[in-house]
Amino acid sequence: MPRADILTDATRGLSLVPTAGVPAFAILASGRGSNAEALMNAFAAGRIRARLVGVIANVDGAEVLNKAIACGVPTRLIAHKGLKREEHEEKLFAVLNALGAEHLLLAGYMRVLSPWLLSRFRGRIVNIHPSLLPEFPGLHGAERQFRAKRSVVGATVHYVNNGVDTGEVILQGSIEPRGDEDEQTLVRRILFEVEHVIYARAVRLVVERLGVTDAS
Template identity: 40%
Template sequence: MAAVADNRPARLVVLISGRGRNLDAILRAIDAGTLHAEVVLVASNRIRAEGLQKARLAGLNVVSISPKEFADRESYDAALAKRIAAAQPDWIVLAGFMRVLSDAFVARFAGRIVNIHPSLLPKYKGLHTHQRALDAGDAEHGASVHFVTPTLDDGPVIRQGRIRITEQDTADSLADRVMAQIEQRLYAAALDDLVSGRVVWQDDGVYRDGRRQTQPLVTDYD
């Protein structure tokens, strides 16, 4: 998807499962005028997700849909997709949404779903990324914003941010630093790439400023 043709703010649906820290960062970027977008819906799979209350206090439309009310993943995803489609989003933003989406869901919104993952993809897809980086003795760690495809954490990467790992780091401290130093800055920057049309995903790859992006843009956040 390219930039919104009539220069209106891009319509974002943000999916969360927890505290909504990346949602906060996106809202701050919108308020600051550095992201030409509006959050038209915040949805969660957890009824008591802390981020939902933050969204309500910000005056946003909010919905929580519990998987416990559905027989299987496919029926849950169909209900979630129906509610999201009603909001007419330009982009669906996974911001700490701790569910793997079904192939049918991804196909319905193909090319319009983005996610932030706490590793320098293609390293450490899935869970426990911070401990895995420490166990491997990596000198650097970070986060990646990528397009979502049916394969977990495998879509084309838009942007990455990285920091140095220190001798004092634990999995918890590294997770905190990645969130505070990288994720809360990186996601808004990547979304701005998309809503402005500077980055587009075509059949043969991701293009930045009209040129095929052979490697994702990487920013050092130390």
């Protein structure tokens, strides 16, 4: 069985304004969409008391779009190539508005959001990072945990702010490395045994803090 030890639930310290009705989430992703698919499955199974209104990719041909289509989730491609960041984010914001998205879930979204876009979803953007923050922020967090020979490794779900992986922690999960596993194996275990488990749990916590008790 996957093991994800809950280390931190920081949502109790946040002041979120309850929303009327069921909150609407959109997923932003850039690649394969492994975490995005786990989230889509959680929404479809009713484990998250909220609506998933769309999956948006910024890379043409991103596999996540095919996974979303297979799950019956609306998809949008807002390619960033050839656009200035301001132009791309204006297009993205317009699509999010059209979908009715109130909250954003970053799942392998390889773009740094500008202060302009952050301000429009302040306190309503969530990301997952493959390390036990505050250790190893930025790129290749899982690999850096392996190379540092930590006795416990894991992942963090956190709110997004203007820094790099510095937002308020919502939930963390951990596993212990096995003595005989290589870097690639550990990275995959962090993804499948921790990230896929805690992201949906963290979104459930966020929804609960919004005062939602009934998905109907």
